Ligand SMILES: Nc1ncnc2c1ncn2[C@@H]1O[C@H](COP(=O)(O)OP(=O)(O)OP(=O)(O)O)[C@@H](O)[C@H]1O
């Protein structure tokens with residue numbers, strides 16, 4: 334058996350740890366069709382927590398129930414691309430024999446225009462209605478997923494929301510599932526870009542519990558005839574902190590160790606796998622997230638790393654010598670970048686596992 338772990342953004346893991354029941358409302362929505370609350374869902378959570386994977390799981394569920402799926406990322410022109418996909422699916426349905434299975438469509442290339450011209454907007458809506466009526470006749474519908482919604486152009490997003498709201502009012506079977514970073518999604522909803530989206534079911538994804546990770550590791554290794562003792566499974570699970578990307582990294586490197594140790598994994602091999610996973614997490618998640626941070630952003634983060642838990646903005650101001658409104662500005666910038674998150678009144682905390690330790694072990698060069 335080949336290494337089943339997938340430490341890559343958006344890749345489907347061998348086991349969806351800690352997500353039992355998350356898609357129940359959505360699945361129920363697929364059964365009742367138009368207007369079900371679960372068909373309007375927003376997944377939020379820190380980088381690497383598994384938002385894209387949840388979108389993929391929702392898409393699979395929809396396809397297995399015979400629904401059509403359009404999967405997009407909210408880069409410029411996404412509404413136009415959704416329209417293009419709807420047109421293709423309609424054509425496919427028209428040509429094929431009735432009852433033919435619909436498959437997902439994703440469109441290569443991108444358009445440079447972000448907003449549709451008025452006549453294109455009319456066309457877009459008409460296309461949607463035509464497709465949804467066809468699907469309704471077959472007892473299914475259309476699911477549209479949009480990833481990285483925090484980066485969406487506001488005008489485009491409000492247009493999409495208005496059109497989908499129109500479809501729902503017409504009783505047509507449509508579902509809209511978004512994913513994005515929590516603080517930015519909150520802003521988006523509060524800005525009133527699309528009041529309709531505030532009614533969406535918001536599911537904030539968190540780390541899995543250590544015991545669930547432990548069970549998952551034990552089962553995955555046992556399933557391939559590899560022995561991972563209870564003690565080592567526990568140590569490996571604890572090292573992940575339940576954070577999905579680390580679950581994949583630790584599992585991946587443990588698997589490699591197991592391949593080169595036919596007599597079984599020992600604690601030294603487990604420790605090597607954990608160290609390799611941490612290094613990779615630093616390079617892939619932390620350094621990538623920090624790549625757009627300025628010197629002052631880093632000073633802010635450095636000041637936070639002095640605390641064992643959440644930091645007060647007053648302390649950060651004192652440690653960095655920033656004035657309160659500068660602290661406020663950097664706080665907003667860092668929240669938008671997904672590096673920190675609000676943790677109660679006047680408090681902020683790191684949003685990425687391992688970032689505090691990274692800031693401590695990589696002090697700014699002054
Ligand atoms: N429930 C889960 N159990 C185990 N592994 C998971 C789970 N969810 C996601 N993963 C793994 O975690 C990694 C990150 O997942 P994903 O790309 O979906 O995160 P994300 O929240 O979309 O991150 P980003 O904000 O960077 O886009 C992937 O390697 C994926 O296989």
Ligand SMILES: [Mg+2]
Nearest residue numbers: 343384385480
């Ligand atoms: Mg993602």
